[in-house]
Amino acid sequence: MSKNDLSKKLKSKVAGFKFNFAACLFKMKRRSGLLPILIVALIFFILNAYVLSGIKVVIHQEWLAPAFWVFIVGITVALVLAITKMRKGINQFFTIVTHAFLIMLAAETVFAIFLFIGDLYRVASSITTNFQPQGYHMDERSYYWVDVALMMFGLTVLLFAFGIRNGKYAYRVIKHTLYFDDLPQSFDGFTLTQISDIHAGSFTKPKEVQKGIDLINAQKSDLFVFTGDLVNNAASEIVPYIPLFSQIKVPFGQFSVLGNHDYGDYIKWPTEADKIKNLNQLKAYHQELGFKLLLDEHVVLEKNGEKIILAGIENWGVGFGERGDLNRALQHTAVNDFKILLSHDPSHWDAQVKNHPSKIQLSLAGHTHGMQFGIEAFGIKWSPVKYRYKHWAGIKTENNRYLNVNRGFGFLGFSGRIGIWPEITVIELKRK
Template sequence: MKRKLNIIPLLIVAFMFFALNGYVLSGLGTLNQSTWLSPVFWVFIVGLTFALFYAIQQMRIQGINRFFQIVSHTFLIIFTAEVVFAIVLLLGDVYRFLFSVTGSFNGNGFHLLARSNNWVYFAFAMFCLTIALFAYGITQGKYAYRVIKHTLYFDDLPKAFDGFTLTQISDVHAGSFTNPKAVQKGIDLINAQKSDLFVFTGDLVNNVASEIVPYIGHFSQIKAPFGQFSVLGNHDYGDYAKWPSEAEKIKNLDQLKAYHNTLGFKLLLDEHVELHKNGEKIILAGIENWGIGFGERGNLNKALANTATDDFKILLSHDPSHWDAQVKNYPSNIQLSLAGHTHGMQFGIEAFGIKWSPVKYRYKHWAGIKTENGRYLNVNRGFGFLGFSGRIGIWPEVTVIELKRK
């Protein structure tokens, strides 16, 4: 029996969408009262909407293609810019309404003030600025790699590792790359840090192991004296792709694991290694993806088996929700955890003392360093991108952490 489609939510969304566009058109009409404005505006909006529906239908059959990317990104940019325009315009309309009401209370009669052209021009300027920001994020921002450095202090860091450095990247999502030369700049930036250790915290691909093949020559250049280590992320398991059989899905995962080895990455699957220096050691552990809502595969107990409570430990775990759920209160001390996954949603602001992204409403800690119970967590903002082919305000990150003994 087919499930009945509930049309009411669709009607509500459609009404809100066309109400938004009608309000935007009213603002544009303040600046330009030409008779052609309204029909041209609606032809464009309706045409773009139908193109999006068609692109979605084709994407379900053929997968994500160039047409879908162009249409979906155009729709996203225009829609976001319209929301910004409408918010600014609404502030002006509310002000003029309230001012008119105040005037009526003073006995001047109620005459709604006309919109200020200057305010509408300001709203339109914000509309254009939004489009410009998205254009920058798509063409430049997604490859605008940043090095972010942290120095962390520990009472129990072995003396031999005082000043030890590690470079972390996360969320490569190789299937999204379109510019090998830009990716190479990121690789050069990683190697330029000359860290003692390199770690990768998951999501090498979007869905299919073959996505990394064109970039094996790039990522295999990464070298560090104490080695290159990695873990899997939620996208690496192929959970978001359709497979002819479970056997094909498993084969894909096995191939991806083999590619880690080809890259020169030691893949840690619920296991640990000992890093030795001048007769002392630290533990580097890595678990399979463990994330609330994204598969709780990893086994922390297994990864730390046969380690001592007072060993100095660094944990690679893709999803930061694992830290809150298990790691920060784990009986055996895990001094530093390294995660990724959030991408900072590839959109937000980190400037002038402000740190905000919509992803904060999903994750308690979504970027940078957090400390609790004497333990540290670093969430890398991601090296690549997914979904939205760009970054605005949350730039791709190469993290460098220096360990210091107090």
């Protein structure tokens, strides 16, 4: 065999190896993508099988198991269909199916927790009890714990029903007084009202929204700011509510920024030009609302010859688009100027703001909604969103700088709120 033939043969084998290796990698990627889905599906199956085993204690019918699984499979298939069509926008089918699935899943989880407590008690009793009465079988479940689990299942459903019917418009005014060494004397006692995440496309009751507007105006603040997500997807969603939100008027003006939903990234547009047109229309609607939209820029607020800087950037969030340019927004400001920053996503504060060379004394964000579900009572502050965001609601201070995360004025996805109520924030600036 000649050197040329040997060289060609080696090249052929190397090319074949590279192709096979690439094919293996591709298969591994596909498998790794399927793995989380398979794990979730397995957990979901185990949860439902466990719940069914508990229901069988009180319902002794042959039809129970087939009917149960037909229902579970049916609602799961409906959920998948609803999600696949979501790119066209949130419709009534999506809302009904997702809410039904969410309520079912939450109630089943609560049922399973109490059933498991009963099972643990049963196992512990079987270990510690030396004598069992004749005819007693410790492997049989107690009706007591199944009844408790069923009661908690029903309470969970009622809780979600309350959140859907009443929670989403149960506006709360939350007040904070913040102290600063470098606040200009003229702004001592200056107040601002912040709302965030209006999500106008989710509203169905303008009269209830009006109650929130009235609460905002009742605060009689010096400044009003809105920290993004005016709509869910399309600019047209805000049109019916322009007469309501345009009622907000304060002495130092109304200012706003964009949130991740305002860019129309979550639905499919006929063309890119349509998407751009929608964003431009949304910006025009901010003006109709009487909101000065800050796009990587700042304004100077003056009082008695002293000033503070109000800056606002386009959405910047880890995993949600890093569009904003903080340095551009702060151009022509001094390092030690007193600054308030509007930035929709609180992850921006950790990434760029809290250690920025130009001191930003107060940042205002939203975005998290507090996941619209959680507990804030009796010294407990918890929501599932804490596993995604280190700071998801209220005031945080670090490096002698403050961040406030508003829990949101509106709602999205889940058409309700439980324990995390829609928020109107009022902040008073005080000089130390």
